[in-house]
Every structure is written in C-alpha cells, then in structure tokens.
Amino acid sequence: MIVLGRIVTPHGVRGGVKIHPFGDDPLSWGKMIYWWLGRNPESTDEADWKAYRLLSLREQGSSLVASFDGVPDRSAAxxxxxxxxxxPREDLPRPGFDEYYWGDLIGLTVLNTAGVNLGVVSKLLETGAHDVLVMEYGEAEAKGERLIPFVAAFIKDVNLKTREILVEWEADW
Structure with a gap:
C-alpha cells in the first residue's frame, strides 16, 4: 500500500472528511474508485486497511474534501x-517524469557524489517548505539518522531500478 494522506477532521454534516494530502497532485486520486483507510501507515497487511468507495473529491485550499459510500453523516465521518x-501501487496514477510516490523512495540507499553510503531512506517528512528524506545509518551503538531536504539543490538523481538516490551531501553534515 502507498500512503497518500491523512483524514484530519470531519467536514460538514453530510459525511465529508477533510484530508491532508502527502503529494502534489491529489486530485488525480479521484480517478481511483476505492480508497483504503487504516490506522497504521506502515502496515503492509491488507487486513489492516478497509476499502471505501469514493463518492466525491474536491480541493479546498491546501486540503481536500472527500465523501465515501457508507459514510452518510458527520457522526460516521x-x-x-x-x-x-x-x-495499492497498481491502482495509483503513474507519476510523471522526476516524480515519485513517497513509498517508492522508502528503502532506497542514499549515496553522495563521492560514493559514500549515507544510509537507507526510512521515511519522509513533510515540512512547510519542502519534503525531507529521513535516512537510517550504522549499526548497534553507532546507529543514527540523517535528514536531507528533498530539493534539486541536494538530490541529484533518483534511480528506482538500482534503488539508489545520489545526493550532494557530505557524510559529516
């Protein structure tokens, strides 16, 4: 499963929900008939996700408002x-050139331009300015975490085939 966003509050009295999307083109998700909702964003077990048929989707500022079959009122929302x-990955719209779903980046090895392994992407964070790669590196007591802004100034290449991200970032930063 690829996590797309999070429901942040009910909206109105007819069962709508306000959604914080984790992507740049969330209106394209309206092409999907079903959305899966669950409590644990890291679960890969389909039993942890329940399918809801999407009835409507619209933008409202930086959020989305959606309604689902079987969610008739505010109490249900x-x-x-x-x-x-x-x-599921196969249900999602194809990303454009140089676009990626966050789930596609999890587990990729991050190398700097000198060939130094900086770690493996464990998650991404959304900040107000830009997304941030979170990488884990090391073992045992030497384990650590690195944060690298996911912006063109630092991200030089994302290669999903080799499962590597090339960055302009020093190991001691």
Whole structure:
C-alpha cells in the first residue's frame, strides 16, 4: 500500500472528511474508485486497511474534501478522523517524469557524489517548505539518522531500478 494522506477532521454534516494530502497532485486520486483507510501507515497487511468507495473529491485550499459510500453523516465521518489513506501501487496514477510516490523512495540507499553510503531512506517528512528524506545509518551503538531536504539543490538523481538516490551531501553534515 502507498500512503497518500491523512483524514484530519470531519467536514460538514453530510459525511465529508477533510484530508491532508502527502503529494502534489491529489486530485488525480479521484480517478481511483476505492480508497483504503487504516490506522497504521506502515502496515503492509491488507487486513489492516478497509476499502471505501469514493463518492466525491474536491480541493479546498491546501486540503481536500472527500465523501465515501457508507459514510452518510458527520457522526460516521468522525469515526474516520485520523485515519491514513492508501491505495495499492497498481491502482495509483503513474507519476510523471522526476516524480515519485513517497513509498517508492522508502528503502532506497542514499549515496553522495563521492560514493559514500549515507544510509537507507526510512521515511519522509513533510515540512512547510519542502519534503525531507529521513535516512537510517550504522549499526548497534553507532546507529543514527540523517535528514536531507528533498530539493534539486541536494538530490541529484533518483534511480528506482538500482534503488539508489545520489545526493550532494557530505557524510559529516
């Protein structure tokens, strides 16, 4: 499952929910008939996700408002508050050139331009300015975490085939 966003609050009295998307083109998700909702964004077990048929989707500022079959009113929408939204990879719209789903980046090895292994992407963070790669490196007591802004100034190449990300970043930064 690829996590797409999170329900942040009920919206209105007819069962709508407000969604914080984790992507740049969330209206394209409206082409998917079903969205999967669940509590654990890291779960790969489909039993942890429940499919909901999407009835409507629209933008509202930087958020989305969606409604689902079987969620007729605000009380039902309140039960969805805080759930994550996901979809199987094969159901998602294809990303454009130089675009990636966050889930595609998890587990990739990050190398700097000198060939030094900086770690493996464990997750991404969304900040107000830009997304940030979170990498884990080392073993035992020497384990650590690195944060690298996911912006063109530092990210030189993402190669999904070799499962590597090339960055302009020093190991001691």
């Amino acid at each position: 309140e039960q969805l508050d805080g759930l994550f939204i996901a979809a």
